[in-house]
Amino acid sequence: MSARKIRVMVAKPGLDGHDRGARILARCFRDAGFEVIYTGCHQTPEQVAAAAIQEDVDLVGLSCLSGAHRILFPRVVELLKEKNASDITVIGGGIIPEQDFQMLYDAGIKAIFTPGASLDSIVDWIRASIQTRDEHH
């Protein structure tokens, strides 16, 4: 069980093409020893949720810089729940104003990382949270 690598999916929901951050994170997660799936841009929430389940990931990292996060992020969580996959942790990042944090937490987004968050801090957060999840299982 402990030998299993952490499986992470980096996803770009919506029409936003700003993928510099998402691609840097995908590479950083790979360097950190995670198994990484990167969806590429322009995914619908339905595509993101379906891919997360099919790929059996532990965590989905959503990236959005267009302002559509308020609608798209909660929708991904909702779809995972509908498909009995609430055990997949969902985190988000991009250009997210602080006043939106609470509504995203309430919607089930477990953490939000905005510009300036260090790569290491994101990796550390994932290691800590995903281990917790494995212990429960």
Place this chain on the structure above:
Amino acid sequence: MYFSDETQKKSRRLTEKWQDEVQETLKSNPDRKDRFSTVSDLDIKRLYTPEDLKDVDFARNIGAPGEFPYLRGNQVTGYRGRHWTFRMFSGMGSARDTNARWHMLLREGQTGLSTAFDFPTLMGYDSDSPKALGEVGKCGVAIDTLEDFLELIDGIPLDQVTTSMTINPPATILWAMYCAAADIKGVPLAKIGGTIQNDMLKEFIAQKTFMCPPEPSIKLISDTVEFGAKYVPRWNTISISGYHIREAGATAIQELAFTLRDGIEYVEDVIRRKKMDVDDFAPRLSFFFNSHIDFFEEVCKLRAARRIWAKIMRDRFGAKNPRSLWMRFHTQTAGCSLTAQQPYNNIIRTTVEALAAVMGGTQSLHTNSLDEVFCLPSEHAVEVALRTQQILAEETGVVNTIDPLAGSYFVESLTNEIEEKTWEYIEKIDAMGGMIAAIEKGFPQMEIADAAYKFQRQIENKEKIMVGVNKYVTEAQHAVPLMEIDEKMGEEQIKRVQDVRRKRDNHAVKQSLTDIRTACKSGANVMPCCIEAVKNLATQQEICDVYREVYGEYRDPGLY
């Protein structure tokens, strides 16, 4: 030779003496760090001297403004004749909201318009498409039909103000709307001026606003070039863009090399596909660059850009018209250099970047607003950004003489170095079989990904500094008032497009879409059919759906 033998000799002696003193000084006062480099990671020497310019021939390599190789600018009189165009990229919410912002900017002394569209418009979806969920009016203005477009340009004198439109896959359609609007307002096509970005190669490379595969995407671009050369002679039909390549994490050299190589690809396609003479369309090709935070690197990049393009057009394509050799470009300060932390510092960054663009001889400039790291700019923030340009133009005196940094040992040396390294990339892509082949291999995409990742690591280990991010960090919040797009706006826009679909002549729409489909299949120019279709109130997605149906869709390969 730039300097006489005598001068070189003296310079060598002085430099040797100085080097000895440096060695002595370093023993007691070591440098702050081992390596000094540009933001793109080019090594910079401690000192540049006449020896760095020993191979420079003044007439051949530097020359005069308005003369080959155009290093010192296209215009014989530089900014003494006229300033660059103050052109703020702007668009938000509905056409009506954006029109109000445009009039405000023109009142405040802006001299050209530049349109930011929302993501659904950029990607060829109507506001009521499921794909548009949450995105309508967010990153720019939502335009579904000619009715929206007419509201957008309400009160704008189309024969006096030039308008730039950042639009790529649906460029034919938005340009068709502009042409149709001019027609409705009684302005002849020969009198309208502006730019459509219409550069698909950089979309595959960096910006990711794509729709159809590369080959048909380029066909549509060549259609616009041909149509413009015939009927809209003051229009720049492609704005070959390095801006987004740089924002995606490229170095200055990658930005320059990939942009110029994209330019070559477009010129080749028009010559081959449309059998046009290069001088019949090259004068209307324009460029768009980023001005990043490393001042000298940017000045040198822009100067080098003009010289390389002039050589490409003359030597590779045999262009004869001097205007074909001109690289005319718009510049935007670097969004990616701005920080969410201590946002007021962004005004300073933008000022330095704008100055670099001016020292590089830009024809047109957008200055980012301090709050653009969070969202579209507020009216107050955009006014400060516009004033930044106006202060540079009117107060600082930097425009008094042409290309004032020319002749600097450092500037000419770095300009040469950037040019050499740019040619290396261009040759490499030539050897791959051109830019489309290189994109299919993932070459430019991965080069940029490598550079972006390297830079991020350099920020993390403080090898490169961003004030407020990895040095001089404060806990204090400097909140700026942000602009919000009313959530109701999206619903209203959806209602608008649905109303248009109900009231228009749907038979005429169907016929014009059939005409576009026929043109796509036969290889005919789609522009005349597009103008007819938008006049009949076809929506932009309806036309894009025809493109998708005939040409297929391109999906992000998701390289990292």
